[in-house]
Amino acid sequence: MYYQQQTSHPFLKIVVSLPSMVPTCRGILDRGIQIEGLGMKSFMTYESNILFPLRFMIDCDVVGGNWIEVAAGMYRRTARKLSNCQLEFDCLYSHLVSHCPEGEYSKMAPIRILSFDIECAGRKGHFPEPSHDPVIQVANLVTLQGESQPFIRNVMTLNSCSSIVGADVMSFNTEREVLLAWKEFVREVDPDIIIGYNICKFDLPYLLERAEALHIAEFPLLGRIRNSRVRVRDATFSSRQYGTRESKDVTIEGRVQFDLLQAMQRDYKLSSYSLNSVSAHFLSEQKVDVHHSTLSDLQNGNAETRRRLAVYCLKDAYLPQRLLDKLIGQSIKVLSQLLWKANQKNLVLPNVKQAGSEQGTFEGATVLDARAGFYEKPIATLDFASLYPSVMMACNLCYCTLVTPEDARKLSLPPECINKTPSGEIFFKSSLQKGILPEILEELLAARKRAKADLKEAKDPLEKAVLDGRQLALKVSANSVYGFTGATVGQLPCLEISSSVTSYG
Incomplete structure (x- = not known):
C-alpha cells in the first residue's frame, strides 16, 4: 500500500495446522502481545483474511474452473471414499499440474446444472410455513452447460398426476416419499450447480425445514461430501447502491447455488414486480397462470388439476434456465486477481480493517x-x-x-x-x-x-x-x-x- 522506495522488507510467515486457527492467531497479533523489554506491541497482519480455498488456489497456481492434471503414478485411489464424486483419489498437492486456460484447455468441462422449483399447499390466507404446510410438487430440469435443452425434465408430485408431454411424471403417496425421492435424485444426477428463482431464501430452506418437521434425518445429506449436512444461516447483503437486503446462505458441499432472483435484483436493480415482467417476456410462449391462492384447490382436486399445477411448476423450473442464458454471472472477485498478481511479484496485501x-x-x-x-x-x-x-x-x-x-x-x-x-x-x-x-x-x-x-x-x-x-x-x-x-x-x-x-x- 502506497509507493515505497525500499525494494523489500523482512516478513514473518506464520503457518498453522488448521484454517480455523488463522482468525485466532490474527486476533492475538491485532490486539497485541506483551514483549519483555518492549511492552505491549500490536502487529499489522497481511493476507490473514483470505478464504482458505482461495489461499490454496493461489499457492498452487490454480484458477477457477481450469483443468488440472495429475501424472500417472503420482496418485492413488482412496480405499474408503469420503465423497459421492465420480472420481476420488489422493495425491500430493505439489504434484498438481495446473493448465493455463488457453488453447485446448480453454474448453469448458461439461458442467451439470440442476434448475428446480417447489410448490407448497398453504392454508387459506396464510403464506406457507414448513412446520404446517406440505411440499406438494418438485419440478427438475438438468442441463449440460452450453446445451439449449435439458436432458432431464421431470416433476415429482404428491398423489396422482396426469402425464405431461416431454416430461417424466413421478407420483408418490406420501410427502416423505416425495422428499426422499428428490434427495436421491440430487445424489444420482450429481449437479455441479443448482439454480432456481428465490431458492436460497425460500425453496432450499423450506425443503430442509419441512424434512426436519417430518423427522427425515437423512434429507440434508445433499452435498458431495458424505455425512456432510446442508448448512443454512441468515445473512445480509449491504451496500450504498442497494441498501441492506436480508437473505440466507445455503452451503451444499461441492455444489454451487445460484439464485436468479437475487442475481437479477443485484445486477439489474429490479423489484419483484419488474422481475415478473422479465419472466413473462422470456416465457410468453408458454405462460401458464396459476394464482398462489388456488394451489391447494388444484392439489385437492384430481389427477388433471394436479397436472395443471405440475405444468406451472415445470415452467417455474424452466424460467431460471432461460434467464441464466441471458445473464453474465456474479461480479468477479477483484481481490483474487490482486492476490495472484501480488504473489507473482513477491508482494503481500495488507489486511485492512473494515472502516x-x-x-x-x-x-x-x-x-x-x-x-x-x-x-x-x-x-x-x-x-x-x-x-x-x-x-x-x-x-x-x-x-x-x-x-x-x-x-x-x-x-x-x-x-x-x-x-x-x-x-x-x-x-x-x-x-x-x-x-x-x-x-x-x-x-x-x-x-x-x-x-x-x-x-x-x-x-x-x-x-x-x-x-x-x-x-x-x-x-x-x-x-x-x-x-x-x-x-x-x-x-x-x-x-x-x-x-x-x-x-x-
Whole structure:
C-alpha cells in the first residue's frame, strides 16, 4: 500500500495446522502481545483474511474452473471414499499440474446444472410455513452447460398426476416419499450447480425445514461430501447502491447455488414486480397462470388439476434456465486477481480493517440530463472503449503507485515522474514503477480481445456460447476493478484511486 522506495522488507510467515486457527492467531497479533523489554506491541497482519480455498488456489497456481492434471503414478485411489464424486483419489498437492486456460484447455468441462422449483399447499390466507404446510410438487430440469435443452425434465408430485408431454411424471403417496425421492435424485444426477428463482431464501430452506418437521434425518445429506449436512444461516447483503437486503446462505458441499432472483435484483436493480415482467417476456410462449391462492384447490382436486399445477411448476423450473442464458454471472472477485498478481511479484496485501462509512465518500461520475425532443439531424454518439479501465492504465493508478501527502512533501519528486490527478492525488508514472491494477486491466482487456477474435472464428454453438460468456465476464471483471477500489465496506478500499478515476473521467 502506497509507493515505497525500499525494494523489500523482512516478513514473518506464520503457518498453522488448521484454517480455523488463522482468525485466532490474527486476533492475538491485532490486539497485541506483551514483549519483555518492549511492552505491549500490536502487529499489522497481511493476507490473514483470505478464504482458505482461495489461499490454496493461489499457492498452487490454480484458477477457477481450469483443468488440472495429475501424472500417472503420482496418485492413488482412496480405499474408503469420503465423497459421492465420480472420481476420488489422493495425491500430493505439489504434484498438481495446473493448465493455463488457453488453447485446448480453454474448453469448458461439461458442467451439470440442476434448475428446480417447489410448490407448497398453504392454508387459506396464510403464506406457507414448513412446520404446517406440505411440499406438494418438485419440478427438475438438468442441463449440460452450453446445451439449449435439458436432458432431464421431470416433476415429482404428491398423489396422482396426469402425464405431461416431454416430461417424466413421478407420483408418490406420501410427502416423505416425495422428499426422499428428490434427495436421491440430487445424489444420482450429481449437479455441479443448482439454480432456481428465490431458492436460497425460500425453496432450499423450506425443503430442509419441512424434512426436519417430518423427522427425515437423512434429507440434508445433499452435498458431495458424505455425512456432510446442508448448512443454512441468515445473512445480509449491504451496500450504498442497494441498501441492506436480508437473505440466507445455503452451503451444499461441492455444489454451487445460484439464485436468479437475487442475481437479477443485484445486477439489474429490479423489484419483484419488474422481475415478473422479465419472466413473462422470456416465457410468453408458454405462460401458464396459476394464482398462489388456488394451489391447494388444484392439489385437492384430481389427477388433471394436479397436472395443471405440475405444468406451472415445470415452467417455474424452466424460467431460471432461460434467464441464466441471458445473464453474465456474479461480479468477479477483484481481490483474487490482486492476490495472484501480488504473489507473482513477491508482494503481500495488507489486511485492512473494515472502516465502513468512516472513510467518507467520493464524487461519482457526472451524468447530464438528456434533452428530450425530436431531432431531424443525425446525432453523433461518441463512446470511450472501457473508459475507467483506460484511465487507470493510462495514468498508472494503483495502491502501490499512490504517494502519501507526507511522502510528497519529504521526497523531492521530479514532475516528469509523477501524475497529479484532477482530484489532487499523486501517483508515480509507469516509467518509474508499473502498477498492479493497470497490469491486471491490460491482461483482462487483452484476454477479452482474444476471446472476441476466437468467437468470430468459432463454428461450434457450445464453443461460441463459452467464448461469448468469457468475453462478457472479462468485460465485467475489468469494469469492476474501479468499483472495488471505491467500496468502503470492501476488502481493500482506496478512495484516492476511485476519486481520481471519476475526476479524470
